[in-house]
Amino acid sequence: MRPVQIVDLFAGPGGLDVAAEKLGIPTVGVEWDTSACETRRAAGLETVEGDVRDFGPKQFPRADVLAGGPPCQTFTVAGSGAGRRALDDVLSFVKRMVARENIREIKKDLSTMEDERTGLVLEPLRWALEAIDEQGIPYRAIVLEQVPAVLPVWEAYAEALKGEGYSVACGILRTEAYGVPQTRKRAVLIARFGNEKVSLPSPTHRTYRKGVPREEGDAGLAPWRTMADVLDRDSKFFVISNYGTGGDPKARGQRSSSEPSATVTGKISRNRVVSENGSEMPRFTFSEAGRLQTFPSDYPWSGRDISQQIGNAVPPRLGMHIISAALDWNTPSEETLDRIKKWGSTKAHRSSDHNESSTQLFYV
Incomplete structure (x- = not known):
């Protein structure tokens, strides 16, 4: 089997990419925010600055894992709510895409939505279907994450991807249950091509409950981190x-x-x-x-709106657990997870644990 390489849509400053690189997996991120791209380039992450709607699998033929965290503002409680109001429309678009309706007609209808960012949540599905239809090579694995309000979209994705030959798992993960010193919920989808069962990563730490000591709870799990x-x-x-x-x-x-x-x-x-x-x-x-x-601790945050970059990012520690589950690897050890404490050179951490490839460009 060829080495793993990831194309990350809506890649932001590199949360999932940091996780992958520390697991020894080369990544390339597509991101349109200039400041996030400045951070990525300062970190040495392979970056294509642009709109994911202008690209597709054919530009990244060496990537065999698709990842993405589409913009969530319209789906959040704090946002305008356009995504929540348009949820039924989004789910209908999923069905139309799976039915292979004319993509130009779908894009035309998407442009009429109240907030165009809502339609961006459908881009990973377009990439997945194009990899099958135009490249003839399905992605080995797909990893998607978003705010909890997007779980119904991921569930619709799950049914669609199962029809394309994928095994899929999706649900809500709590970040502190994976050793992140923060309470945060994320809707996550993991898909793997083939009939082999896929599962979300198993928690390694206890769930935080206010007023309950972290030493109490499941004896098989570590205390949550502070x-x-x-x-x-x-x-x-x-x-x-x-x-x-x-x-x-x-x-x-x-x-x-x-x-x-x-x-x-x-x-x-x-x-x-x-x-x-x-x-x-x-x-x-x-x-x-x-x-x-x-x-x-030494990640080279750059550009403007750095607080926003940080807040929008996937926690790399959670990312390491999700990627490992998607590729059917063992739960990462604490020694492996500790790699994210310091950054240094990305290439220095592309170890031989799981990947023997050189750092080739992904795109043509």
């Missing part, structure tokens, strides 16, 4: 969210350094950090915010 576990601050602190809770904008959420972080968003730089006696402390640096997402 902010203090990954940050170098000398004393205990509290993070006061920029967001209100319970519908009250004045009721700011609060987490202790002895707990996981709340979900890291593009507003993380606005969160206050205070000491035990209530005095103001320096707010999170980009490196610290990145570490709460499990990016390497």
